[in-house]
Amino acid sequence: MSTRGRRAGWTLRAQLVAGTAVILGLALLAVIVVGGISLNSTVATVVDGQLTASSSAFEHSVDKYRGNGFRGPDPETAQEQAKGFAKPLTEFSGQATGTVIAIVQDGAVVDAARFSDGDSATLSPEAEQAVADAAAAGEGTSERDMDGLGRYRVDVQPKDAGEYLVTAVPLAMTDEAEAQQARVDMIVALLAFILAVISAAILGKLIFRSMERVVDVAETVIQMPLDTGDGGIAVRVASADADPLTDIGKLGEAMNRLLEHVDSALAARSAADRRMRQFVTDASHELRTPLAVIQGYAELTRQESDVLPETTEYALARIESEAKRMSSLVSELLLLARLDEGHDLQIEEIDLAELVDTAVSDARASNPEHDWRSEVPDEPVLVRGDRERLHQLVVNLLSNASLHTPRGTTVSARISTDGVRGDAVTLTVSDTGPGIDDALVPVLFERFVRADTARNRESGGTGLGLAIAHSIVEAHGGTISVTSSRAGAVFSVLLPGTPLPS
Numbered sequence: 001m002s003t004r005g006r007r008a009g010w011t012l013r014a015q016l017v018a019g020t021a022v023i024l025g026l027a028l029l030a031v032i033v034v035g036g037i038s039l040n041s042t043v044a045t046v047v048d049g050q051l052t053a054s055s056s057a058f059e060h061s062v063d064k065y066r067g068n069g070f071r072g073p074d075p076e077t078a079q080e081q082a083k084g085f086a087k088p089l090t091e092f093s094g095q096a097t098g099t100v101i102a103i104v105q106d107g108a109v110v111d112a113a114r115f116s117d118g119d120s121a122t123l124s125p126e127a128e129q130a131v132a133d134a135a136a137a138g139e140g141t142s143e144r145d146m147d148g149l150g151r152y153r154v155d156v157q158p159k160d161a162g163e164y165l166v167t168a169v170p171l172a173m174t175d176e177a178e179a180q181q182a183r184v185d186m187i188v189a190l191l192a193f194i195l196a197v198i199s200a201a202i203l204g205k206l207i208f209r210s211m212e213r214v215v216d217v218a219e220t221v222i223q224m225p226l227d228t229g230d231g232g233i234a235v236r237v238a239s240a241d242a243d244p245l246t247d248i249g250k251l252g253e254a255m256n257r258l259l260e261h262v263d264s265a266l267a268a269r270s271a272a273d274r275r276m277r278q279f280v281t282d283a284s285h286e287l288r289t290p291l292a293v294i295q296g297y298a299e300l301t302r303q304e305s306d307v308l309p310e311t312t313e314y315a316l317a318r319i320e321s322e323a324k325r326m327s328s329l330v331s332e333l334l335l336l337a338r339l340d341e342g343h344d345l346q347i348e349e350i351d352l353a354e355l356v357d358t359a360v361s362d363a364r365a366s367n368p369e370h371d372w373r374s375e376v377p378d379e380p381v382l383v384r385g386d387r388e389r390l391h392q393l394v395v396n397l398l399s400n401a402s403l404h405t406p407r408g409t410t411v412s413a414r415i416s417t418d419g420v421r422g423d424a425v426t427l428t429v430s431d432t433g434p435g436i437d438d439a440l441v442p443v444l445f446e447r448f449v450r451a452d453t454a455r456n457r458e459s460g461g462t463g464l465g466l467a468i469a470h471s472i473v474e475a476h477g478g479t480i481s482v483t484s485s486r487a488g489a490v491f492s493v494l495l496p497g498t499p500l501p502s
Helices: 001-007 012-065 075-083 126-138 173-209 209-223 249-300 310-340 352-366 387-403 465-475
Strands: 100-105 107-113 140-146 151-160 163-170 347-351 373-375 382-386 411-419 424-429 481-486 488-496
Touching: 012 100, 012 151, 012 163, 012 173, 100 126, 107 126, 126 140, 126 151, 126 163, 151 173, 151 488, 173 209, 209 249, 249 310, 310 465, 347 352, 347 373, 347 387, 352 373, 352 387, 352 411, 352 424, 387 411, 387 424, 387 465, 387 488, 465 481, 465 488
Parallel strands: 373 411
Antiparallel strands: 100 107, 100 163, 140 151, 151 163, 347 382, 411 424, 424 488, 481 488
């Protein structure tokens, strides 16, 4: 996954905290770097001032004690006389602790001293070599490591021909001060960074609390079954979170307007559905009586077929057939309307295995040209529902398979349970026919949808059988689905089960 993709999945609060952390981290780093550079510059200035003062004091002392006629019989006195000084450098004054002074003549250290809190001392051969190397580099200021002494700031000044005065001040204390300051800066910056990130997280939570409440409202609406029911959307964003003077408040206000608009649309659609269902119910009731009368008179007239012309008898037979078909259509429309309104269900405990076995036996007797199979458990499979409607569900699925498959097709009805027995019951009706056209599968359970003629339908239908099956399943709190291939069609019904009594 790309960095952009990962960042796109962050919440606004996380982005705010991360952005604050990055900006603050860069700012603190810049402060530490600039502070370090400034401290280094200040320390360098102080050290250079100290070095200049030591060098001036050393040069003044050299001018003061050079050539004073000190004589003595001992070897040391003779050596000092050879150097041209009345006393050695270790007895010079005016130098700070740790300072090193030396006189280099013709590349060799003729005298040197290092001052401390106590007595001053001469240098080791290694340190003298470092001083000689500094003098060999010529006039100027540099930083060098004195073997055994540490890092020094060294100033080399020419005196006479081939002679140099070398002054060096230690950098150990300044280096330690810079390191200590860097550690303090890092600790303070880290604490400030942690405190700022925690504060940003808390502040972000407070700022986005209103947005979280708006999201909670949206999630509540998502959980509502808006495709069914007439309750509408009662939830709204609280007025405190819908203040148009704030950015998040504008979002809450827009959410409320959206919910009101959707609620109005749902109310209008629900009212239209109720009017349509009421119209279908009323029309079905009104049509049942005249259709029954038409069918009755047609049957009554046909009883005197011996005195009727052949064409008249044929016309009456067609009237009677169509009246029956229309009566069946009206009854199915009335049933759908009642199921939509949640009426016409007598709930009881039913053995679905027995019901399926009976329906398959009836189908085998009425249509022996198909191979009918019932694969149900020997023990009862209990569900709660309307016996008549569930029987009609199974009959409709079996009839659909019979109508739309050729002779000799195997139609199987199976029952299985998912998980713990009684937790869920699956009814499957499958056939070995040519399958269903892929274009019909998404709309197969809609009303007045007829299967393609490629399904070899030999008798007419109203296109309501599967729609009724779908409504019956939904009325019982279940689901129905279909899959199709060249091997045939499979209708699967999932119903809530009822555990067997212990």
